[in-house]
Amino acid sequence: xxxxxxxxxxxxxxxxxxxxxxxxxxxxxxxxxxxxxxxxxxxxxxxxxxxxxxxxxxxxxxxxxxxxxxxxxxxxxxxxxxxxxxxxxxxxxxxxxxxxxxxxxxxxxxxxxxxxxxxxxxxxxxxxxxxxxxxxxxxxxxxxxxxxxxxxxxxxxxxxxxxxxxxxxxxxxxxxxxxxxxxxxxxxxxxxxxxxxxxxxxxxxxxx
Numbered sequence: 001x002x003x004x005x006x007x008x009x010x011x012x013x014x015x016x017x018x019x020x021x022x023x024x025x026x027x028x029x030x031x032x033x034x035x036x037x038x039x040x041x042x043x044x045x046x047x048x049x050x051x052x053x054x055x056x057x058x059x060x061x062x063x064x065x066x067x068x069x070x071x072x073x074x075x076x077x078x079x080x081x082x083x084x085x086x087x088x089x090x091x092x093x094x095x096x097x098x099x100x101x102x103x104x105x106x107x108x109x110x111x112x113x114x115x116x117x118x119x120x121x122x123x124x125x126x127x128x129x130x131x132x133x134x135x136x137x138x139x140x141x142x143x144x145x146x147x148x149x150x151x152x153x154x155x156x157x158x159x160x161x162x163x164x165x166x167x168x169x170x171x172x173x174x175x176x177x178x179x180x181x182x183x184x185x186x187x188x189x190x191x192x193x194x195x196x197x198x199x200x201x202x203x204x205x206x207x208x
Contacts, residue, residue: 020055027051028071032117034110037068037124037132065129068121072132075117076139083143087150092199095150096168100192103176104185112183119173143169155206164202168195 027049031040042056042064060066086098106114122136147165152158171191178187 020051021059023049024051024055024059024067025071025074028067029075029117030114032068032071032075032120033106033114036120037126037129040064040068042067065131068129069131069135072118072121072135072139076135076142079118080139080142080146084146087146092150092154092203093196095147096192096195096199099168100172100188103172104188107176107179107185107188112180115176115180116173119176140169151203154203156202157206160202160206164199167198171195 024045027045028040031044031048035044045051045067046053046056056063056067060070062069082102083099086095090098103116118136118139121132122140124132126132144162144165147168148158148161151161151164156164172188172195175188175191179185
């Protein structure tokens with residue numbers, strides 16, 4: 001009996017069902033970053049995460065569509081909370097530097113293979129799952145709101161703040177795509193320098 005007890009004690013614990021769900025969501029986010037929505041399949045996520053196939057039917061009864069939707073929700077919430085925090089606690093120039101630092105690190109650490117999972121979904125048609133585009137739009141809107149509020153607090157009027165926030169998100173997301181194809185952070189560095197100059201100019205003008 002003692003030997004049996006030791007054997008049981010030493011046996012590796014089985015992954016909890018919740019762990020399998022989290023692994024699949026995280027694996028889907030990573031697949032979206034690298035491959036985009038169209039190339040993100042249940043089989044790919046299972047292969048990448050080692051999660052049991054039964055987890056799909058248990059946690060994601062809607063299959064691939066639900067898996068990607070849940071991954072977008074998780075990624076969007078995490079990234080939005082980060083942006084809301086840095087825009088609430090910093091001035092525009094510092095917040096922009098912190099926003100760009102996140103993407104610079106992502107690009108370099110992934111050897112320019114990974115980009116933004118939200119942007120990856122937004123640039124595809126996904127005619128069979130229009131909810132993907134709706135989710136991406138809501139996430140980008142949340143980022144825009146955080147940036148707009150920051151700029152309003154620093155003296156810009158609401159319209160100029162909204163336009164500048166849109167410019168910032170669009171420019172950074174576009175620069176990330178260029179970095180991936182050029183395999184260098186130069187487009188991102190060039191973009192942030194121009195954005196910083198633009199921010200300084202519009203804020204200075206608003207203060208006069």
